[in-house]
Amino acid sequence: MAASILPGKFKGKxxxxxxxxxxxxxxxxxxxxxxxxxxxEQAACHxxxxxxxxxxxxxxxxxxAIGLALPVPPARRAV
Numbered sequence: 001m002a003a004s005i006l007p008g009k010f011k012g013k014x015x016x017x018x019x020x021x022x023x024x025x026x027x028x029x030x031x032x033x034x035x036x037x038x039x040x041e042q043a044a045c046h047x048x049x050x051x052x053x054x055x056x057x058x059x060x061x062x063x064x065a066i067g068l069a070l071p072v073p074p075a076r077r078a079v
Contacts (some may be wrong), residue, residue: 008043015044 007014023040026032032040063069 005046006044010040010043015040017044020044 007016008017010019020041023032023037026035027034060069064071
């Protein structure tokens with residue numbers, strides 16, 4: 001079953017995998033420490049899941065939209 005996760009919290013703000021990508025850029029530029037990047041990664045990618053549209057998630061949504069799958073499962077959030 002495809003699912004997404006709720007955003008995590010980092011320094012009082014909601015964060016997702018997109019914020020991790022931005023954090024890697026900041027880290028490369030010297031604007032973020034190793035420890036901060038690690039903390040950001042742990043917050044955004046909690047429960048070993050990532051809130052990103054992947055092929056599996058996309059195919060699940062398409063299958064539901066064209067009637068090949070039961071409705072709702074891809075829309076559920078992993079909490």
